[in-house]
Amino acid sequence: MKNAHWSNWSGGVTCAPQRVAMPASEAEIAQLVREATQSGQRIRMVGSGHSFTPLCATDGLLLSLDRLQGLVSTSAPAGQATVWAGTKLHALGGPLWDHGLALANMGDIDRQSLAGAIGAGTHGTGPTLGNLSTQVVGLRLVTAAGEAVDCSPTAAPALFKAAQLSMGALGVITQVTLRLLPAYHLHERTWVASFAECLAELDAHIQANRHFEFFWLPQNDLCAMKALNPVELTPAEQDALPLIKEPRANDQPQGRLARYVRAERIDRSYRIFPSERTVKFNETEFAVPAASGPECLHEIRRLMRTRYPEVAWPLEYRTLAADNLWLSPAYGRETVTISVHQAAELPYQPFFADVEAIFRNHGGRPHWGKIHTHTSPDLAALYPQWAAFQAVRRQMDPSGRFLNEHLRALFGA
Template identity: 40%
Template sequence: MSWTNWSGSVVASAPVLRPKTEDELAAAVRAAAKVRATGAGHSFMPLCQSDELIVCLEDMAATLTVAPDRRTARAPAGWSLKRLTAALWEEGLALANQGDVNPQSLAGAMATGTHGTGRDLGNLATFARGFRLIGPDGAATWCDATTNPDLFQAQRLSLGLFGIATEIEVEVIPAFHLTERIEKKSWAEVRESYDSLVERHRHVEFWFFPHADDVILKTLEMTDPCDPPPSTTDMEETAFRRLLKIGAFAPPLVPVLQRLMMKTGFDGRRRGPAHTIFPSDRTIRFEEMEYEMPRATGMEALDEVVAWIRRRRLPVSFPFEYRVVAGDDIWMSPMNRGPVAAISMHQYAAMPWRDLFADAEEIFRAHGGRPHWAKRHTLSRDDVDSLYPMAERYRTVRRAADPQGKFLNAHLEALFS
């Protein structure tokens, strides 16, 4: 049986092993010539692709252990964010931030720099404080800021290159509740006021259909304790799915369909525990490219790519998603030069996307952007070196941790061998 990613565009012929114990995992890694780990398959790039062995740690026997000071917890790396945040909630704890979906594994989310939104909040890799790794010989190693520090610094955003993570020490905070508000605003108004919105709200983002003149604005704020919300999603998908199917059948209709979509009233509110409000159901399959721009150039880049789409009446069927993320010091993080504006470009999985993404990527790169590692991009080894000053040190640590390249695949070998 072949393995596929969430969107169906990445396929691998390797068997998928679901070990029950760390010993079983170690034996499998030791015996394999090549091995990659997978979580929920939410990477659009072929990060998990393998011809020999893929391992999934969802079924491994493991428990959550909270530190005595309640500032960190040691979590099973293969747990989904949904499972982890529910377990933390039972302990009166939470992650400080999450993205807008939660099926990804903790290890996968950290390994790719997955993020939410927030002026003062970094990507999920910034929450890591230590890792237990199964190396190519099956031996377990611990790394943190003082024990194997170079390995830790590289592993914080690892792309799965340094071993199979089985346990991650993660920073946590006291549990909190959120209020979510969804509303329709004019693009001109949001563009003018976005910086002030970012200052006023803990979380703010918007979705912008490129052929329409309004945006869907979403804000999240901390609130008083309350019950879980009745809905598990911020927006209902039925009408959007219907319009996407029409647009896939008749692409020239996409601009009209988007303007029709935005005639709908968007005015929603939810309240509840943070881990039930951050994520929403996303059941429509799509492909995605995301570029992290220097925050100062984000709006200019979005203006340019939307103008290009409108000028050519291109059938880009999904809205752009625009968020801000704090800077960090992680070697291979797209946020390590300072705060960024994250611009996500999606396309319905039933429609062509490669040429659209390639042309848009040129615009994003011209504005100083660097891609999300798990979203579609065409970086070469030379690109990696020019964008990341620590790339060769990262490779040096990789060679020391995995001399025979057991954790490489064709995609990663081209960039990091």
């Protein structure tokens, strides 16, 4: 029989799995894992296939949890919900809202699955907020032996610490328990500033807003700025959502930026966070110490203006709180993430390689789901808990059932 064909979102990663399975229960997952183990087949899991790196690629069994979606249970007083791991983020906001709950932060899009998003360390922006994996307080996974185990800060804590961000290397995550906030509305302000203005006011914007990010637009050297903040609404205002506001004088940023204010809107948080990405691209992103962010940005801007003036895709600049997850790019340090993009149909290798060299000089850690060339020796030097993660991985999956070529190179396995 001819193998299936699989491709990721950008089309940059393809593979031909022997089998693609969409189990509808945890028992079915355990059975599939046992069968694969008996027949010596390797296993990879896929969420929405939005990673740009070959994390999901396999010629063995490709497992999708698309049929395991939705809330398992919620507790508004505890601010927690347990969710099937295959749940798409765009299908999570509404049901959580109905229980008075919401995610503390989200990335640029909401197309990912929950397990896939935490699997590669998906994050949004905000200096007080960690990536999505930091919001996880409990996990259930099916191990290489085909057994379901629960882990949390109190039950199997070392496994939990490793599994919170593990690229599907420890087993099949079936359920995720999340720490959530009471449902809230967000006020979004977007405006355009010159590069010099953006940089002059960068620290102030990062400190003044719960979420601040900007896109530097290389073709005209302007910055598209975005600030989000929680806002209290009256019942009448809630009925009128989304509220699209014309800027009023006292709502505007002060100083020279005022003339560039463009748009404001207010809506439920899960409707404000995500944007649509209709044009396909490839992307690389690194996490650098927050203090290095501006210098790193200057260097990449110089590189793009001198060697790659034809690249029209914007650079994105975001912030992340320090955390303590073993494989988190924000491990132990306040972080700035910088990403650059190239159209999916155009070559990106020389451009991304030159950008990566700049990131390397700043101690950058690659986003696991975005293109990079780091391998085990580089990564061991960047992650203080690298060996601890590898020890848990070897214990959970001694025969490398969940590894593919890409993960072998990452882990040195």
